[in-house]
Amino acid sequence: MLRRLNLLVLAAVASLAGCNEPRHPSAGQDLDGPNDVFAPEAAPQAGQDACSVLRVARELDADSLRQMLGAAAADNLVRTRTAQWISSLAELDAVPFVGPRALAKLRATAAGPYACGVVPVRLLAINDFHGNLEPPSGSSGHIATRGPAPRSIQAGGVEFLATHVKKAASSSPYPFVVAAGDMIGASPLMSALFHDEATVEAMNRMGLSLSAVGNHELDEGLGELRRMQGGGCHPVDGCKAGQPYPGAAFHYLAANVIVTATGKPAFPPYEIRSFRGARVAFVGVTTRDTPTYTSLSNVEGLEFRDEAAAVNALVPEIRSRGVEAIVVLMHEGGKVASGSDCKDPTGVGFEIARRLDPSVSVVITGHTHEAYVCDMQGKLVTSAASYGRLVTQIDLGVDEVNGKVVSKHAENIAVTRDVARDVALTTLLDRYRKVGAPIANRVIGRITGSLTRLGNQAGETYLGDVIADAQLAATSAPDKGGAQIAFTNPGGIRTDLIADEVSGGEQVGEVTYGEAFAAQPFDNTLVTLTLTGAQLDALLEQQWAQGVTMLAVSKGLTYTWKASNPVGERVSDLKLANVPIEMARSYRVTVNAFLAGGGDGFTVLRQAAERVNGVSDIAALESYLGSHSPVSAPSLDRIKREP
Numbered sequence: 001m002l003r004r005l006n007l008l009v010l011a012a013v014a015s016l017a018g019c020n021e022p023r024h025p026s027a028g029q030d031l032d033g034p035n036d037v038f039a040p041e042a043a044p045q046a047g048q049d050a051c052s053v054l055r056v057a058r059e060l061d062a063d064s065l066r067q068m069l070g071a072a073a074a075d076n077l078v079r080t081r082t083a084q085w086i087s088s089l090a091e092l093d094a095v096p097f098v099g100p101r102a103l104a105k106l107r108a109t110a111a112g113p114y115a116c117g118v119v120p121v122r123l124l125a126i127n128d129f130h131g132n133l134e135p136p137s138g139s140s141g142h143i144a145t146r147g148p149a150p151r152s153i154q155a156g157g158v159e160f161l162a163t164h165v166k167k168a169a170s171s172s173p174y175p176f177v178v179a180a181g182d183m184i185g186a187s188p189l190m191s192a193l194f195h196d197e198a199t200v201e202a203m204n205r206m207g208l209s210l211s212a213v214g215n216h217e218l219d220e221g222l223g224e225l226r227r228m229q230g231g232g233c234h235p236v237d238g239c240k241a242g243q244p245y246p247g248a249a250f251h252y253l254a255a256n257v258i259v260t261a262t263g264k265p266a267f268p269p270y271e272i273r274s275f276r277g278a279r280v281a282f283v284g285v286t287t288r289d290t291p292t293y294t295s296l297s298n299v300e301g302l303e304f305r306d307e308a309a310a311v312n313a314l315v316p317e318i319r320s321r322g323v324e325a326i327v328v329l330m331h332e333g334g335k336v337a338s339g340s341d342c343k344d345p346t347g348v349g350f351e352i353a354r355r356l357d358p359s360v361s362v363v364i365t366g367h368t369h370e371a372y373v374c375d376m377q378g379k380l381v382t383s384a385a386s387y388g389r390l391v392t393q394i395d396l397g398v399d400e401v402n403g404k405v406v407s408k409h410a411e412n413i414a415v416t417r418d419v420a421r422d423v424a425l426t427t428l429l430d431r432y433r434k435v436g437a438p439i440a441n442r443v444i445g446r447i448t449g450s451l452t453r454l455g456n457q458a459g460e461t462y463l464g465d466v467i468a469d470a471q472l473a474a475t476s477a478p479d480k481g482g483a484q485i486a487f488t489n490p491g492g493i494r495t496d497l498i499a500d501e502v503s504g505g506e507q508v509g510e511v512t513y514g515e516a517f518a519a520q521p522f523d524n525t526l527v528t529l530t531l532t533g534a535q536l537d538a539l540l541e542q543q544w545a546q547g548v549t550m551l552a553v554s555k556g557l558t559y560t561w562k563a564s565n566p567v568g569e570r571v572s573d574l575k576l577a578n579v580p581i582e583m584a585r586s587y588r589v590t591v592n593a594f595l596a597g598g599g600d601g602f603t604v605l606r607q608a609a610e611r612v613n614g615v616s617d618i619a620a621l622e623s624y625l626g627s628h629s630p631v632s633a634p635s636l637d638r639i640k641r642e643p
Helices: 008-017 040-059 062-069 089-094 100-109 158-170 197-206 221-230 307-320 348-355 423-440 462-475 513-519 533-544 603-607 617-628
Strands: 118-126 142-144 152-154 175-179 208-212 251-253 257-259 270-275 278-286 302-304 325-331 360-365 371-376 379-384 390-399 405-414 443-446 485-488 510-512 525-532 557-562 571-576 586-592 609-616 639-642
Touching: 118 158, 118 278, 118 360, 118 379, 158 175, 158 197, 158 390, 158 423, 175 325, 197 208, 197 423, 208 270, 208 278, 208 325, 221 251, 251 270, 251 278, 270 307, 278 307, 278 390, 307 325, 307 348, 348 360, 348 371, 348 379, 360 390, 360 405, 371 405, 379 390, 379 405, 423 513, 443 513, 443 617, 462 485, 462 525, 462 586, 462 609, 462 617, 510 513, 513 617, 525 533, 525 603, 525 617, 533 571, 533 586, 533 603, 609 617
Parallel strands: 118 175, 175 208, 208 251, 278 325, 325 360, 360 379, 485 586, 557 639
Antiparallel strands: 118 390, 142 152, 257 302, 270 278, 371 379, 390 405, 443 510, 525 586, 525 609, 557 571
16 A cells, blocks of 8 residues: 555545644655644544544545545546545545554544543523523512422522523533523613613623524614624613623624614624534524514614525524534524423424424523423424523433434522622622712612512503503693503513512512513613504404404593404403593593504504603602502402403
């Protein structure tokens, strides 16, 4: 056997395999000489390279080699660009220009501790964090345990989340932290006051690597999200924390968010990451319904395409790069009947998962704030609730030879508060607390009991009623809009007001500005507009047009809805101050700017005329708590439900 080889052949094959480039001996040197590419001192590096080369050797045929490495000469043998020839890497030991010593070392380093095998990759996934740096209050700060006797335990807080994530990462050789979107937006004051820069910095310190774009990432538009990615001070408010904002160390992915003017994705559609000799592609998508969840001005110039189609279109490209393991980070989800046991999964997220290419192994979801781990048609579909109360640990086995996921298992881990706080996160938060505490801890009112978002059978809630009353009070004067009715959407109410929880040194029953802001974090402008009685009726019927979105209503408006009636025919006995609503009469109605633009599917509000802008929703709540203290939970008698 001849004993010389132009090393470019192996280097090219190694490149095709996605491995690191091996060391090159000087041109013309014997491959079995002292500069052998597979020298023992380079065993860890060469072992990975050898595994990748052998993997390609198993898979490539002579035609592929001819196309990728050279061209056929007159004798029909494949030649390199230096006129040396190679018959087939599928029979590597028969390649004429590989010396026997080099081949032996190649095989030796591809065995033993550096053998091709199954790489254990541990994904640690979160979703819908929504800037909850501090431990959330009320029901938002609890999570149900699994098992025969489930109970509610306190959970959440980024200092505890980081401890749990780092502990799980420490027991795996290849950990990787990912997110399924809505890490920022709809955030409590500690994050919102700084345009969510504090949350991004916290995720940097926690080791987040990749995140799907969520609908709330776009709450301030594409330009602001690009600033969150790239860094720099806010164009209006500057850097409030006194230091330059560095930007996200992690990368946003959005395969189905397209800039209309260019036809290109607003963010990279996917990234490929290597774990020893295994490579995994991560594809990011967000809900195509994003325009219904934020003000239309925030998504102007963007298209939101079908999630499954966007992922499936990328699969051939990803596989052409030699990657068989595919994980989808998707800001869309579903619901299950019994938590993580995945009984009776329903919802858009599961429908999308069913339509994904079979090569997708894992779908990490979000958006619905549910907790589940499901096995759907061979795919793991997971979600870690919300607000940093859970982290999903996903253990994958990825075969280095064929690149495929050969094993997978997932579980949701509660972010309990019985562990030490992460020191790096505490240091970061203390810097932001120093600036934000005087604002957040200011007492603005008192409540006699907790005001919660938990709805009764009819869909009415204590906190929703109080917020609607506050918005009516802020806009009822003739010079403020002359409102007679106010509605607010449940998605705009993010947490409870708990009477006996103390967040900033206040007395029990006192409400701080930070607590009120956590409940109403969007700072939406109130809009008073005119609707006819028929439009009011149509507005209420739209509560069931896309799932169930029950509007909170102000005092004085009452109605009944019948669950068994078809959608569009459920509302009856609609009255204001006990007087039936007249279909042809005009009424002045207050909603937030999001609803006024048709958000949450309430498209009838786009037809409304005579619009008058007012104060923000949080300003209305602050004023109401200050002028009506102590505020008690109202009777839930505005909405009635019939079977």
